[in-house]
Structure formats: C-alpha cells, structure tokens
Amino acid sequence: MYKIFYKTELFIGEGALEQLRIFKDERILVVADPFLKTSGQLADITSFLDASNELVIFTDIAPDPPIETVVAGISSAEAKPVSIVLSIGGGSAIDAAKAIYYFGKKEGVFSEAVLVAIPTTSGTGSEVTDFAVITDNELGTKYPLVSKEILPDIAILDANLVLSLPANITADTGMDVLTHAIEAYVSTEATDFSDALAEKAIRLVFEYLPKTYRDGKDIQAREKMHVASTLAGMAFNTAYLGLNHGMAHAAGAKFHIPHGRLNSILMPHIIQYNANHTDKGRQRLNLEIAGRYQAIAKHLGCSATNPAIGVKQLINEIKKLQRQLNLPTSLREYGIKSSDFQEHKEEVAMAALNDKCTATNPRTPTVQEILKVLEKTY
Secondary structure (H helix, E strand, O other), X not given: OOOOOOOOEEEEOOOHHHHHHHOOOOEEEEEEOHHHHHHOHHHHHHOOOOXXXXXXXXOOOOOOOEHHHHHHHHHOOOOOOOOEEEEEEOHHHHHHHHHHHHHHHHOOOOOOOEEEEEEOOOXXXXXXXXXXEEEEOOOOEEEEEEOHHHOOOEEEEOHHHHOOOOHHHHHHHHHHXXXXXXXXXXXXXXXXXXXXXXXXXXXXXXXXXXXXXXXXXXXXXXXXXXXXXXXXXXXXXXXXXXHHHHHHHHHHHHHOOOXXXXXHHHHHHHHHHHHOOXXXXXXXXXXXXXXXXXXXHHHOOOOOOOHHHHHHHHHHHHHHHHHHOOOOOOHHHHOOOHHHHHHHHHHHHHHHHHOXXXXXXXXXXXXXXXXXXXXXXX
C-alpha cells in the first residue's frame, strides 16, 4: 500500500497573479529574492494585493539559505501574528520561506498562517514539495527539512515572471527539473502516479528547455517549463530523489556550484553507476534499473532496443542537451581546482552517503563507490 497526497492549490497561466486580489485585511510576510526588490518586479507583484493588507517585506535571502536567514526572517515579523507567508522567487527564497514558516509556527508567530508560493524560476518545484534545504555555514553542511507542514497551500505559476530570466539560469534550473524527474522515475518509492508526472516532465524539458534557452521571450515555452518544474516537483514529492541530489547537496556545500548545474554534471555518471553500465560492457548490467532508464529513452523517441542501449542513448540525449545549453560537463571544466577537489572529495562522499535523498536511490552505494563516481565527474 502507498499513499498519495497532493495538497497545493495551483493557479497556472498568464494572469494567474490576479489570484492575489482575494487576500484582504491580512498581515502578510513577503519573503522574496533581493533582486526582485531592486528590479521593481517585487512591487509589480505585490501591487496585486489589496491596500487593506499590511505587508512586511523580507528580502535578506542568500543562495542555499543559511540558518541565520531563517532566524532573521522570523524576527522581521516583530513577534506580531502573521496570517500569510508569501514566498516569491527561486528555490532559495521559497526554501527560506518554508523554513521561516515552519519554525515561526513552532514559536507561535505564524500559528494560523497560510503559505503561498510564487516561483520566478522554472526549476526547483519547491512550490509543490514538502522539502526545503537550509545551510549551516559554520559546518559547511546542507540540511534537508522535510515535513508536510511546509507544503504550500497555494502556488501561483505565471510565466510572465520568468520571461527575463537569464539564459544561464534558465539552463541550470531546467536541468534541475530534469534531474528531479529522472530520479523520481527510478526511485525505490516510484509509483504509477509519480511515473506519469515524471514522464511528462521529462518530455517537456527536452522539447522546451532548448527553446527557452535560445529565446527567453517565448511565452509558450516558458509556460511549458514552468509546468514541467511543477510536475517534476509533484513526482519527487511522492517518490523522492536519489544519489544525484545526495551528491549535489554535499558537493554544492563545498564547491559552491549552482545546484542545477551540478546536477547536470553528475547526471550521466549517476545513470551509469545506477545501471552498472560501462561503455565496454564488462560489468553485469542491473537489468531492472537499466530497464527504467530504457523506458525514459523510449519516451524520448530513441530506439532503446535493449536496456544497455537504452541507458547509452539516454546518456547521449542528456549530453546533447548539455551541448545545446552550453553547460560544463565536469567539475574541472566548471573551474574547480584539483587541490580543492582532492581536499574535499572524501568529506563530500561521506556527506552524500548520509544525505536523505540517497536513501531512495535505486542502487545502494558505498563511500568508495561514491568516490569513484565523484572522480569521474572531475
């Protein structure tokens, strides 16, 4: 038996921001990316809110939000009741808002608050997940926060908000979507429901991510990627993730590479490891796992006549997509120094093994196996 739980009410498409007009006479804590404030986009979004609302604006958000940000966000409410926590931005802003909401409720500041998410990137799917990642900068460690309590009550997906997203961020966040979907599809907790969501997300990414990268003003492609991000988020929120994200969390904390870009670098190597696939074919293929990757390849239109060919074709399709997006394919190409890599690799491997995402990877790794994968990514 398994349980499927979809809580978030979604408003999707051009004009979706009109939904904000329903809020009246509320005290709203707005947690937003600082760029949105300086660019004027935050004011444009909050202009949809009725004048009867009292707004508290908190924009002290950093990538991979540290614990200090969470504390500052709660303090910004000045111990007065907040009825709505409105998160606006990319994954870091929404993750920060979730953590602020969660710990603020524990302290009684947001006891009756509603959590609303408005993503301004198409990548994390955080608007429909009960995950958030916060960072302890002193220890250089990322901690996943997992609780049904931080599932947003409402998510507003308006593609107009991502039209100005730079090409490099479009690529990074888009590859994060792909990683979410593929990992959910091969997860040990995958179901028919998560499979359906992941399959659609994967097809949308391969069709529309190159279009949004080439022409950021393509509103149809932008909306499709916005939807793909949410579909992938819904998929991994029920099926969870795997070693790709476990390693990305661990390596990201040490090497400070954008999360989606790091996922992209790792992905082909993780697929090979999970399927026990090598180009020379000397190892015994894990047929069950390779068969899942073969199914993805078939969904993309590849012949995938057997599991080994399916794995190889899927990896080739991913590498082709990386080339279209001008993404680095190794840590060295990104600019990580060999000395830094050697200094941190064992610590990264151990942290990846203990990461919660790794628990649902289709193949159970050892520290030494993770180190081998890490070496290949360098």
